[in-house]
Amino acid sequence: MFSRENLESASKEELITLILQMQQQIIHLEARIQDLEDRLAKNSSNSGKPPSSDGVAKKPAPKSLRESGQRKSGGQKGHKGETLKMVDEPDHLEVHSVQECPHCQTDLSVVAVCEVEKRQVFDIPPVRVEVTEHQAEMKCCPGCGQQVRGQFPAVASHAVQCGNRILAFMVYLNAYQLVPMRRVAELLGDFYGHMPSQALIQSANQRLASEITPTLAAIVEQLQAAPVVHCDETGMRIEGELHWLHSVCTQFLTAYGVHAKRGYEAMMDLGIL
Numbered sequence: 001m002f003s004r005e006n007l008e009s010a011s012k013e014e015l016i017t018l019i020l021q022m023q024q025q026i027i028h029l030e031a032r033i034q035d036l037e038d039r040l041a042k043n044s045s046n047s048g049k050p051p052s053s054d055g056v057a058k059k060p061a062p063k064s065l066r067e068s069g070q071r072k073s074g075g076q077k078g079h080k081g082e083t084l085k086m087v088d089e090p091d092h093l094e095v096h097s098v099q100e101c102p103h104c105q106t107d108l109s110v111v112a113v114c115e116v117e118k119r120q121v122f123d124i125p126p127v128r129v130e131v132t133e134h135q136a137e138m139k140c141c142p143g144c145g146q147q148v149r150g151q152f153p154a155v156a157s158h159a160v161q162c163g164n165r166i167l168a169f170m171v172y173l174n175a176y177q178l179v180p181m182r183r184v185a186e187l188l189g190d191f192y193g194h195m196p197s198q199a200l201i202q203s204a205n206q207r208l209a210s211e212i213t214p215t216l217a218a219i220v221e222q223l224q225a226a227p228v229v230h231c232d233e234t235g236m237r238i239e240g241e242l243h244w245l246h247s248v249c250t251q252f253l254t255a256y257g258v259h260a261k262r263g264y265e266a267m268m269d270l271g272i273l
Contacts, residue, residue: 051235086120129166129194162196167204174201175208219253220272226250231273233262248272 010018044051099109136150155163166188173179173187181198189195223229233246236258244262248255248270259266267273 049235084120084122086118090120091125127192129192132163162200166192166194166196167207170196170201170204171208175205216255219255223248223250223253223255223272226253229273231267233266246270 042049100106101108134152134156136152138147138149140147170184170188173184174181179187181201184201185195185198228250230249231247233244236243236245238258241260244259244266246257246259246262246266248257248267255272257266257270257272259269
C-alpha cells in the first residue's frame with residue numbers, strides 16, 4: 001500500500017496499477033458481503049434449511065388468508081351446526097322433586113307429577129386406576145404328591161405390574177401426541193392417582209416397537225413394490241443434535257426413519273429405496 005508521500009511521487013503507471021488492484025479488491029469484498037447477506041436471509045421458507053434452524057426471532061408471523069371484514073368469526077349463514085343432542089338412555093338419572101310451592105308455600109309432597117322437564121349434562125366420569133387381583137389355586141395332587149398351581153394369564157406375569165391399557169395410553173401420549181415422558185407421568189398422576197416412572201414409559205415404547213416390527217416390515221415391502229412413492233424429510237432435534245426424519249409413503253402406506261444425514265445417503269441406509 002502506498003503512503004501519502006509515495007502517492008505524491010508515484011508515476012502515472014503506478015497509480016493506474018494501484019487503482020486496478022483496489023477495484024479488484026472492491027469486487028471481491030462486494031461478492032463476499034452479498035454471500036453473507038444471502039446466508040442470513042435464508043430460512044426454511046426459501047431454502048432447504050429445516051424449520052428447526054430458523055430460531056424464534058426469524059419465525060414469520062402467522063398470516064390469515066381471510067381478508068378482514070369479509071366474514072364474521074364462527075359458523076356462516078346456511079351452515080349446518082353441530083351440537084349436543086339428548087340421548088334416549090342416559091347413564092344416570094337424578095330426579096329433582098318439588099316439595100313446596102315457591103309462591104304460596106302449599107305442601108306438594110303428595111301431589112301427582114303432571115309433567116317432567118329434562119336436561120342432560122355430558123361429562124367425563126370420575127376416573128381412577130382399577131386393580132385386578134389374579135389368584136392361582138394351589139393343590140396337592142393325591143396321585144403323585146406334587147403341588148400344582150393354576151396358570152396365570154399373560155397379563156399377570158409379575159407379582160405387581162401395569163396392565164396393557166394403561167401402557168398403551170402412555171405410549172399414545174408420548175409417541176403419538178408427543179407429550180414428554182415427565183409430563184405423561186404427571187398427567188397419569190393427576191388423572192388417575194398413579195404416577196408411573198419415566199423408565200416404565202420408555203419400556204412400554206420399546207415393547208411396542210418390538211411388537212410392531214412385523215407390521216413395519218410388511219409396510220416397507222409394499223412400499224418397495226409400489227410404482228411411485230413420495231419421499232420427504234424434515235429436521236428434528238435428538239439430544240440437542242440436528243437429525244432428519246425421513247418419510248416414504250403412498251396414498252395408504254407411510255414409513256418413517258431417523259438419520260443423521262439428509263438426501264440420498266440417508267434414504268439408502270434406511271433400506272426402503
